[in-house]
Amino acid sequence: MVKIKIKNLFSEKKEIYANEGESLLEVLQRNGIFIPALCGGNKRCGKCLIKIIEGKTSFQDTEEKRVLSNYSDDFRLACNIFLKEDLTIEIPQNFIISEKSFQEKDSSLTEKREYGFAVDLGTTTVSIRLVNLSSGRILSGINSLNPQISFGQDIVSRISKAYKNKEGLKRLQSVILSLLNNSFLMLMNRENITQKELKKIAIAGNTVMTYLLLGKEVDSLAVYPFDCKEKIFQILNSKEIGFSESFDASVYIFPIIGSFVGGDISAGFYATDILKNKKENILFIDIGTNGEIAIITPEKSFASSTAAGPAFEGVNISCGSLAIPGAIMSCKWNGESFDIETIDKVMPPSGICGTGIFEFISEALKAKLIETNGEMKEKEIRIKENITFSIQDVREFQLGLAALKTGISLLLKKLKISFKELDRVIISGSFGSNLKIESLITTGLLPAFCKEKIIYAGNTSLQGAIKSLIKENSKNEIEDLIKDVKHFPLSTDENFQEIFIEAINFKSPE
């Protein structure tokens, strides 16, 4: 038996016990201590980094040394530590993807010392902004991985962890609450804000993330007809949800439109004001693991969700990666090979993330390395160094894209309008915003004549959450806005299969 002491911990447990020879990563995970291990503990992603304060461990091997070449010797990968004796470790807060300070205070501005947090609660990423309620100034923020990732990368795998399993549901809830609590405290500390000055929290998440945060049963979302009973939430006190006892803030949760079309989309509608527009036909697409699509016309509005699959997040792709430093995010064919760019310019590339995959497919289609039906001359294409793209990967991508294309086609059909009659196409979500117009067209997601109609709106879920904090009476306004948006279930449409099969080819719809 060995004892592991953890300093600066991001959960209540400070000491845990394990057997000799066990992997530290597994022991931490078993004890509910979140540590991102995106590569599944294979010494590749470098995200399970920890710092050894005291104690001896197994030695570094060449693979680990390669990943940690920029770190001093006391930094190690938890997945490559096999326990020998008692250890004291520190877990760096490496779940934080980016940390930003935002607008400085304008001295002429008078601000009340009242603050709020806006949260975009995504399946993969959680974005938090600290906002002054009187001026709307954003003081500071964090983008972090959702710690529930260690329970599975997509929505269905999270649901299945909580399905008919109260313990599992509780664990999923507690890791996300713990991330939010810690992030709030960190940001307040940095900006010298007292707990009394924190007045409001606004949270926009997809249906599953919302239910898991509130500790609500997700069983009905696990099977057809994928229903959720509670769509509108009362404003609660932070303590009622399980936030830190020291907070006394009101919490606003964005309403769910229906099934998997959740609060992140109602926040997106609120942020972009598209439901107030009574003149245009608008296609709204939030591209991600779960793709949400809405079409707003002056008469009617429908919204749907489609399981595009995790290929867009780099999951289920042989050299795929989440959007983390070292991942290929941009790719250009120069006639002989690919010129690449990685996140934070970290080399050699560790994998390819969603935006990189879109650009790779688009470039390979133009260079005829991949045919319109997905066929390839070789079994795989080398992108750079040991990063390759296999025919199996192309197929995964085709399925994801086809799901999205099918959703768009069926909604257009439902509203009896054509692509030509669309006035605007809004691409929302931080992932979508990084996709180039050219790759959206070349891969066949949108027809070429939509080029001029495309608008990138950014993370509209977060924008909506921020807006709700600073505007009066936002709850009523949002509920009033979304009440006319109908949820349209795609999977039951009789034309689904036929359209889906047609959408598998990289051809743009008409």
Add this chain to the structure above:
Amino acid sequence: MEILKEISEKVEKGKAQDVKLLVTQSLEQGINPQDVLNQGLVKGMEKIGEKFKNNEVFIPEVLIAARAMKQGMEILKPHLAKSNFKAKGKICIGTVKGDLHDIGKNIVCMMFEGAGFEVVDLGIDVSKEKFIESAKNEKPDILGMSALLTTTMIQMKEIIDELNRTSLPKRPIVLIGGAPITQSYADEIKADGYAPDAASAVDVAKRLLKIA
């Protein structure tokens, strides 16, 4: 025979019109309908299945080939009946309750049909009761179950348990498949067979039924 080889090639390419014409011609030439089936239509589907397994072709190509095979089959069927043809076996197949995924299961259906099996498609969102009922009434050699969600695949175990409790003159072998399914899951719930793709499903079935 040249014409049978041609049928197989046209099936593979999904040329329905050509397949129909060639099947008619070969029957007129007095070729045994069973040979038209096995060396023509079935061969073509086997080849496309193999390519599908290796990712060389994808869902649309398989479905087009299957359509060509089916149209050839329509012409062939009455002649097969006359020649005392017996199907290789019978399969009842469906997607489990709570799950609406259709395409993968449909491809499996077509592969079985293309391999000379009689196929009863139970559809999607199929309840445990319906599976058991089909095992009773249809007396199939194989009961096939498909699930695409980790939340719905757990029903496969319930269906297998229920099947084992039910007294049947002939208990069908149980084949399972779908994206979240693995061999170890199949072992865990005591399914007789698992296949990672539609073409292999036919291979597994033939092996378990001990037919060539």
